[in-house]
Each structure stands twice: as C-alpha cells, then as structure tokens.
Amino acid sequence: MKNIKFTLRVSALMAVGAFLLQMGCAKKSEDGGTPAEKVSIQNQGSDTMVNLAQAWAEAYSSVDSAVSVEVSGGGSGTGVAALINGTVDIANSSRKLEEGERAKAQQNTGKEPKEYMVGYDALAIFVHKDNPLNEITLEQLAAIYSADGNVTKWSQLGVQNAGCANDEIIRISRQNNSGTYHYFREAILGKGHDFRLGSVDMNGSKDVVDLVSKTPCAIGYSGMGYATHDVKVLHVAKKAGDPYVAPSIESTLDHTYPIARPLFMYTLGEPTGHVQHYLDWIHSDAGQQIVKESGYVPLPKDGSLEHATPANE
Amino acid sequence: MFIETPLVQKKKRTEAAAKIVFMLMTILMILPLLLILAYLLYKAFPILSLDFFITNPKNGMRAGGIWAPFLGTMYLVVISLLISAPIGVLAAVYLNEYAGDNWFTRIINLAVVNLAGVPSIVHALFGLGAFVLFAGMGRSILAASLTLAIMTLPVIIASTKESLAAVPRAFREACWNVGATRWQTIRHIVLPNSISGILTGVILQVSRTAGETAPVMFTGVVFFKKISEGDIFAYNLFDQCMALSMHLFTISTQVPDVPKALPYGTAVVLLGTVLLVNALSITLRVYLRARKKW
C-alpha cells in the first residue's frame, strides 16, 4: 500500500515538474529578447518546392544558426492560403498569385504580397521503365487526361505495352490544388478544361514517381527534380511534327522544353530582418547552387540577378 | 466404454473441424502481425543505431536520423497526457463514484462512447476550427496536443472507470463508517487501490497518441524543422514540431530518392515505441494485479 502511494506521489511530482519546465520554456521564448534566442521563419506552400525549401532551410542553418526555418508543404494553395490568412512569413508557390488572391491578402492583412522568382521547374512526364513509349505530344497528353479527351488505351498511342495486360492507361495525377496540378491543367488541358475523374490522385510528387515505377500501365507527371532512374522520362513536343525535347536545365532556359514554369516565393509587404536576409541568400550563388543540386533549374544570368549562374552555359 | 455410433463419430469430426477452422482464423489474424514485424525489422536493420535517434534528418530528409520528429512526438505525447490524464481520471471518478443511475449518466456514457468513435480526421477538423483558429493558438504543439488529448480521453475514462469499479464496495463502506467524507474515501482508498488500471489506461493513451497522424497534420506538425540535436528543450509550446508519424508519411510519400531503409527505420521506431509502451502497460497490469490482496 505504502509503495503504491509513493509511486502515485512520484508520478504526480514528475508530471508537475514536466509541466513547469514546459511553461518555463514557453515563457522564455515569448519575451524572446536574449540574443541566443532562436528566430523562426514560417515557410509553407508548394509541394513541388518543398524539397527545395527544405534543402534551403537545412543549408541556411549553417549560414545563420540563430534562424530556424520551419517548412511545410501541402501545395501552393496552402502557401497562398496561409499568406492570405497572414500566418506565414514566406509562401512558396509554383504558380503566380492570382489577382483575386492578391486583393484578398491585401484586404485581410493590409499588406501587398511581394513576389520573388527563385528558380524554374520543368514538368516531366514519365512512364514505367518497360513501356516502349519514348515521346509524347501535349495534344496526346490532353487527350489522355482531359475530361473531353478520348485516349484510354496504350494502343491508341501506337504502342504495344506488353507489361500492361489490359492495355488500359492508368492516369496518375496530383490532388487538386497542388501547384503542379494547376499548372498541368493550364498548360496542357487548356484554360477552362477539367481533368477526367478517375485518375489516381497522389498526395505528393514522390508518390507519383514511386507509383509509376511500380505500375506498368501508368503515366504520370511531376517536377523534373523528382524523376528517378526507376521511371522513364518522356521527350515532349508541343504538337505532332515539332521536335521532341527532354527536360533539362538547358532546354528549360532556352524555352525549347514546352512545359516549364517559374517558382515563386511570396512575402507580405517588403520583407525585413531575417526574412530579407534569407531571401537574399536564396538569390545568392550558394542558394542557387542548391536549386541546381535539388534537380530544379536555377535563375538565368540577367541584369537584376547577375551573380546567379545558369548551368552549362 | 461404449462403441461410437456413426452419429457420435460425425459429431466428433464436426467438433474437431470447428476447432481447427476457428484456430486457423485466429492464426491468420495474428500471423500478419508477426510477418509484418519481421519484415519491417529486416528492412530497417541496416539503419538502426543510436545515431539514428540522435541526429536530425539531413540532406533533404534523405539521410540522417529522426531526432526532431522523435522529440516532437515525445512533446505531443507528454503534453496531451498532462491534459487528458487529470480530466479523464476525474471524469471516471465522477461516473463511478458520484453519478447516480439516471438518464443524465446514461447520456454521459453515450457521449464517451461516441467521443471514442469520432473519426480522427473529424478531430482534426475540430482542432483546426476550435484551437488553431477560434482560440487563436495557431498551428502549434499546444493546439495539436489539445486535439490529441480530447481524442484519447475516452481511453483513459474507460480503463479508469473499470478499475474503480473493481474496488470492492466494502472498502468504501468501511471508510465511510470511520467518518471519512466521500472525497477522503476516494483519495485515500479508492484511487490508491485502482492505480494499476489507471496507469494502464494512461499508458494506452500514450501509445495511441504517439501513432496518430491525421489529427496533428493540420494542427501543429510540420514537414521539416531543424532543432538542435541532443537538446530536449528544443521546442516550446507555441512552436510547430515534427512528429514521427507525419515524418513517416512524408518520407514515404513526398520526398524523392529516400534510401529504402529510412522509412522502414522510421516505421520500426514508431511501431517499436508504441508496442514497447503497450507491453509496459500489460506487464504493469499483470504485476499489479498479482499483488492485489483481495
């Protein structure tokens, strides 16, 4: 009996102790005056960019150890939504902010969103390794994915996909509101067109690549940085007769690859202090080198950003 | 002895067949658990080491360990426990010691059952609507812990109630007879005698909390956050944190080129933590039950 009482007391004490410690920690950071205190930057948005954002965040911790960048993904919509709600410092978006969103953000927070272009991404189209298909046109892609398209079999594309028993094309897509999904819809299906329902909508770009690599019947799309050796990246042409081009840094920068887009970061109003330093660093050589290492396309050399080095020029 | 008629033989055969069928069903149910454990462990083996626990995810979460998510899960578990344990235990005390057998008590019991049945994603919606937005906590460890605490409350209430009910009524009567008040009786006799069941429930709550993903996704867990390695006070209440369950979700669905062993390692640590805590709860229950003198 004594023993049990003792355990009860000890556990109660431990609980109270832990709680006090917690409170102590919380208090300390609230007044946040001491110089050793960590500053966090909230960075949220585009799934396409989340790995890049994460790589930046990780590398930046050795540039300025006082700053901790919190990265979350979820899609460009998330970032923009958070920006509109005023709950992030930097929103990542793989599409431009729409006028309505811009106005909403200003109305909600009283600040004008400021845009930073931080790199480019090429949308890669891929199929299973064993699929004989090597190239595809944007028109064919639209016919596969669009609500008014009519291509549902591999044989309609003129290939004999031996690994795929019933010849059916399994369309792998992204969940709506991801920037990649929006961009694909706009660039390939065309304005005002919808996806055909019944596509397998994955949560992340990595999911898409993984699933395509395991599914002989599948076709999928994601940012070029996500492609692995387990899938076959298709060469893409605008329409039949045009040259087929593989996605790469060069073909993105010289605009021969037809489906590439800029990547953006947004802040509310003119950034100051740590956020500004962070964005400046992202535009520096070191930051742009990370863009390249992560499989995206760094900004080209031009007037405003002359220290950014494009690859293999 | 009598000679078995065909009817008796047939009876015996059905009996044996029934037993085998039911046994197979049970085994088929348990076998996956063992196979899965073995497979996960086998796949994760190359990566499991002390370093895996104490280093942060590195190199775009393609290398390193699980320090930040592991610590985040610990924070969520401890804080949600600090919230739900007192409420849950007191609620069970009320239901078992104070509440009469009337419609109001039945409604409370029904509410407990329903609270346990609410889908975890609806808890997430609630956490987002109530704590993150309405209470203005923002996405934070506090908001996520509160959400988890409410979700796991029924676990604590149910197990505490059961163990309170197991304390013989004679104990209470003896106590009342020497002039103790109701609370004194509870405090000095009922609670100490039911501590084993209470602890079991609390520990079960821990294991449930550690594994949940959906309720914390929108209330306070981030994709990535770098914290200082080895510092157990690296998070504070109003920060967001990483969590093991979410980390497993992201590295298995969103991050490209992750070495195969990494998600398996994370899964094993998550599973190991949960099963270990459960095993602890079971051992404790068996041990304390064996010591009971009535």
Place this chain on the structure above:
Amino acid sequence: MANQRRLGNLSEPIIEGLIRLCGISAILFVIGIFFFVFREGSGFLFSKLNLKEFLTSIEWYPDSPSNKRYGVLALMAGTASVTVLAMMIAVPFGLGAAIFISEFCSRRARETFKIVIELLAAIPSVVWGFIGLTVMNPIIIDLFKAPIGLNVLNGGIILALMSVPIIVSIGEDALKAVPDSYREASLALGATRWQMIYRVLLPAAKNGLLAAALLGVGRGIGETIAVLMATGHAVQIPHSILDPVRTLTATIAAELGETPVRSDHYQVLFIIGILLFSITFVVNLVADLVVKGIRGK
C-alpha cells in the same frame, strides 16, 4: 490538526466541483466537436450548397476553373466499398477468433491471445498505410495482374487487419457475458461443443456480436491515413475490387491543408466532416443500443 481539517473542508467542495465538471466534459467535447465543425461548414451549407448535387453527383471538381462542382457520391462509394470489403474479411475472422479464444482455449492461452490482439490494435494507422503502399502494392499487381496495386482490395485488407482487434475483443466480451449455465446445460444434454456454440452461444450472444461488427464498421468508415495511402485516391465509382477509389476521410486529409480558410472548398470539406460525424454517431449509437439490449435481458 484542526487547521488541516478546515482546509480539507474548504477544498473538498472545490475538488468535487472539479470532478463534476470533468464528469460532464465528454458531453461538452462531443457538443464542442459538432459545434466547431458545423460552425466552419455552416455558412456554405445553408447558402450555396446544392444538397441534392452534393449527395447524388459523382462530380468532385472543387477547384475547377470553369464550373466548380461538389458531388461526393463517388467518395461515399469509395468509403462504402472499402468498408464493406474490410468487414467481409474482418467480421468472420474476428468473430471466429473471438469464439476460438473464448471457447476453445485454456485460460493461459486466452490471456496470451488477448495480449497479442491488444498489440495488433496498437499498430499506428500510418504504419498500416506504409505497409499498404510498399508491401501490398507490388504483391497485388503480381498476384491479381491488376493494373494498379493501390485499390479497394489493398485498402480493404489493411482496414480488415486494423478492425479485427476491436471485433475480437468486443465479441469475446459478448461471449463471456453468456452465463456458464447455458453452456453446462447444453453440454449435459449431449451436445458437442460445436453444437453448443452454434445453437446456444451464438443466439444468446447475438446482440453483442452485432455490436462488435458495428464498431468495426465505425472504425472502418473513420479510418484516414491508412486508406489515404492504400486505396489509390481516385474519384470514381469502383466497378471491381481492383479499381482505385477515394474515401471521404482521405479527401479531407489530402485537400484541407491547401484550401484558404473559409473558402467554399474549405467549407465543403467541413461539411464532409459533418457527414462523417453523423454517420459514425449513428453507427455508434446503434451499437450502443444493441449492447444495452443484452444488458437489459
């Protein structure tokens, strides 16, 4: 001593008040959950939502540039198909295991099995999802020549394994609640154990077993992360168990993070939450009433 007693007298009402408050907390939380989920979704529910389209259309285009449509029929079909398949596997196996454990096992074996089942119940859903994604997916493609391994079958099996423990433990409770005199009487009449189970035990424990199955259904409908990872997430009415589907819960989990707070899409996701809450509420209520039914007898 006197001092201490006065203190005790003073603190006692406070503590009892606290206990009463905690006692009704469960009610407060259930109401709170409904209130806050409803609050976020109600604006759209009462003004713009076309309820008929919502419940009868398969067109889920929450962010179409030209014509936004919010039909959840395909999502409900997804939830239903995965849950039904899971129950077709889990109910017979779960009840079979419950019978085996409660009727054929020695005391020691029974305790061991119950512990294993507790452990099975403790496996986090994200781990199950991970298993569906990495282990089951290629197996299903190989075994069934399925075009894609993330489908109703995958989700159904995962969900079955997840809901078996609850069915076993509630089912076992129900069998235990049947008085031993029933068993003894039928055995004394010369019935075999199987006859006793089939003719006496099952009818007597009928309600409890039904409740066990219902709680399994509740669990199946509400499961989120595991089905999100294992079912393929495709908006369509499945024609076979090898088709990928998307469930109500998975839709909320996948899309909520990305929608601006209070936008139409965001509110519709909360309305799906209300729908889920209502469905599971009814299922749990029925299960509870059914259990009360046996107690009343």
